[in-house]
Amino acid sequence: MSDIRNMLVETANKILKDFCMKELVMDAEKGIWPQELWNILNETGMTIAGIPEEVGGVGGDVGDALSLLRVAGKYAAPIPLAETFIANWLFSTSGREASTQALTVGPVRKEDQLNFTKIAGGWLVFGKLRDIPWARNVKEIALFGKTEDGKSIVTTVPLENCQINKGVNLAGEPRDEVVLTNIFILDESVAINTQVKEVDYWNISTLTRIVLMAGALEKVLELSVDYSNERSQFGRAIGKFQAIKQQLAVMAGEIVASSTAADSAVEAFCSGKMVNEVAMAKIQVGEASSLVTKIAHQVHGAMGFTDEHPLHLLTRRLWSWRDEYGTESEWAEFLGEQVLANGSENLWPMITSSLVTQKVN
């Protein structure tokens, strides 16, 4: 890891550890927007990290931004940091100024496509987007779509012009339905942008979930190890029992595997030589989430199943995020199809050449 990235991660760790106490996360679930948290992240440049300075960001690369998101995942930060990053990343590829406001972005589901129709002086956008994070809390949504002749298009729409039907995921994070009924956008607010490929949009969006999950998984292990050392039964810490030790080791294995997979996918994306790493990492992290949450709750006993214990802040997020931007099965079918089509002799070359090209420390 570079020095700059180390520093960013350290700062984010400090801020989020202090701010994201259980009360704040639970309050957010009840609808209280943590403005103070957003402000401090803004002041420290965290909301525009990984966005080039030329377009108003604080510089650094996509890898830097994603390592911050990993910290956000670890502390269950109840703010649209991922969405703001995706939106600003979209803007930066079209030369548009980054926003320091909290943003959301869509579509989130592949089936939800928008229709863009050219009219005099601008465009009309029409469509229904499901599961839009934090739509009710932010002013603007960044949109990614395609024109009728297949060019990529990036724009923003004020959410006050849209109909918002509220919804939440299992973690109580806002996942709203946003309905756009022929909303007019001026030409100057639209970037017809052939640089951003659709596949990149989905990959970077999926990467945000991969790193959020990698961060949350890390915290689940910490909580489980602590609990095993603190909780005593039969006259000794439950962590002294082989049955518990073995479970924690299995959990640690999945978590380290997920961390390596997440890192490798991020580096592959940044190197510009990505093949299937995002698919492979999402499958790994998703499968790990299922197993790790099961073990964590088993180890924590009834206490971890209560509202009082913070474990559920992480486990409910993992149960939500593993399905966002494609379930393991959806990605596995996509990957399996390619592996079969490439032929048996090309599997090993795919595994070995789908490597990052730049060494990171």
Place this chain on the structure above:
Amino acid sequence: MKTLNLPATTLPDEAEKLRNEIREFLADEMAAGTFEPRCDSWLGSHSAELSEKLGERGWLGMTWPKKYGGHERTSLERFVLTEELLVAGAPVSAHWFADRQTGPLLLNYGTEQQRQTFLPKMAKGQLYFAIGLSEPNSGSDLASISTRAKKIGNKWVINGAKIWSSGAHHAHYMLVLLRTSPLEDGKKYAGLSQIIVDLSSSGVTIRPINLMTGEHHFNEVIFEDVEVSEEMVVGKLGEGWKQSMAELAFERSGPERILSTYPLLQELLVQLEDSSNPHVKNKIGRLVARLWTLRQMSLSVATLLLEGKSPDIEAALVKDLGTAFEKEVIEVTRDLVSVRPSLSSKNRLEVLLAEAILHAPGFTLRGGTTEILRSIISKGLGV
């Protein structure tokens, strides 16, 4: 809590260049009919001829100094060689243990004379070593071994027995962990040493222990008043435990803990090439994702070792997950195709599946059982 981490790493260009040379070599050998891909080829496929050819190419003792017959290449180049040989299912068991662990151990702890005597021949693929750790009554609890050596004049006289010594019947020497001073209460790791024993010495009996398939890979090696020159002690007397544990770090995280059933996976894909079944794609996708993840982890451990770090807990973790994957390939194969495993079948998939099933119990036993590895991991977590 200790944070375990295996950062994403990559291979340098020279390692990738080497990969192409190895692939060409293996393709030529396979075309010439030298070998057929086999599962678990590092345990049981012995070919003195192929080992010598690898030696001629400079692919054994790759990382060792030139003055000992080595080639001074990086451990990451050796990583590439290892994974390519295993993916091809090539017969590599003859030189495997000498090249993987005895050689590096002698470089670390051996005397100059031992290095001069053994390393150049190992690097030529002509001298094989067997591992002498487990005993009939000491498996997971390795420190409880009872093989002992007594000093008489300038010789050590050895009595005891080693077991599960793969390939000892082909090997020239064994590096034996034994007790050189009596066990003191509460100090079971003290008083252990490592001595090189010539397996053709008088008093050595090598008794085959056949696998359940009837194959002969394992042996029990019995020592009855075997005399060994004091010059054959490796490292310091009494430091044998520490030296053996370092030996295990080389053993645990390599590609051979992931790829023992790769030839089966490759053959499975041949059979499935025309499949459009979503269940098939789903299962294959998940398996491939896991393979990629594990391979990235193993590569990361190799890189950390090269940087002089000792990722022993991470290595235990890679072995735990990797060997479970080796078994998973079997279950996915059984799930996706209707074949009947048989060693005598004419269908390659059926033969490879049979080999994999019958060898699988060993995957999660050798080099530390899953249960022992998980104990090491949880201890590392601070539980």
